Amino acid sequence: MDLRELLSEFKNDNIDIEEALDKLKKLPYEDLGYANIDHHRQIRNGYPEVIYCEGKNDEQIIGIIEKMYEKGSNILGTRCRLETYEKIKSIYDNCEYDKTCKILKINNHPIENKGKGKILVVTGGTSDIPVADEVYHTAKFLGNDVGRIYDVGVAGIHRLLYRTEELQSARVIVVVAGMEGALPSVVGGLVDVPVIAVPTSVGYGANFNGLSALLTMLNSCASGISVVNIDNGFGAGYLASMINKLD
Template structure:
């Protein structure tokens, strides 16, 4: 909801006060019984509320989308099942789906570029791509220029070093890796910009479903690295977007 536009329309007599009150009645949130939709979040944080679809019934997801759609806001959903998207797309033809990352997008207004530079998403291997793509599409949805550099892990470090020009152009870097998670430390030692490390649950037994790379990234000797939770591509993309908006 564009509160500034509502106020300007009232000021210019393009919207009467009663109609303006109807538009504002659900601020700061709307109670659906099973969910409290935070319509006010975009005003506070600069980004609208995001729907975490996993664990929600299709009926609840559709109910939340219906109410958000009435506010003409852009809608982002994470961990959305393909079967759920198929139901959504029948009602909202403008819905888009990224199958690898399970990202759902409904664009009701043009996404304005807000980032001050480029966000680069790097992965150690191709098995990390679902998490990396979650970060990629999240950052793009929030108005950033985003580039991908995949399968350049430390097992063949020459692959990473051959792309130094791309790495050095980035304003924020998201390093996504499983196994032992060494990628984040290597990248952090090459650049003078923030590096967001994302441990993934990719790896053999002693990887402990991502715990090994999580601890390795938290204990990195490279400075300037922040770490998000295991497989949390959305959180990394969101944080990268927040940093990239800063002047």
């Protein structure tokens, strides 16, 4: 129940003042001992809290989901283990999972598309798809029209140039690449919209687990490019959604 629903329920005498006060106490955050769930984030930021599953045990993740589910929130979990998903699916049958990017989703209500245009996710290679799909599912979950152009890296640049018209029709572009990380610079030189660059840890030894791609993207000569952390598809999808909803 969000704040508007709560006030409406109280106004219509569907709940008494004590029950309303009890619910209001839990609006800012709810202390579970191992986690403080920020129920107020939807009101402040327009998006509910997202669960980063890596490093949490199954009981902790399920406990957080239970409390968010009670509030009627749509739930997104990133870096979720398959075994964890299977346990959650046995409790919540509307739970969905993507094995490629390890994203878990539970939709308590339909997602309204509030984006002003299209977000396009582009990868250098097929090996970048797990991170790119994290971008894709995050942006979709947050209410956006999202498209994908995969495996169009600079080693065969004609593949990218063939899609120039589609690139130029997007409102925000997220470019996901490993190796030397040159693709965002090329895309940035072809379009007049914001480009979010995501370095991946894909590459051989001197790639330093994505550090070389990160430094290339930070030093891009193309204007209008922002860079998120290595393999941070969620952060890129979230930022792209915020940009896409601006007037």
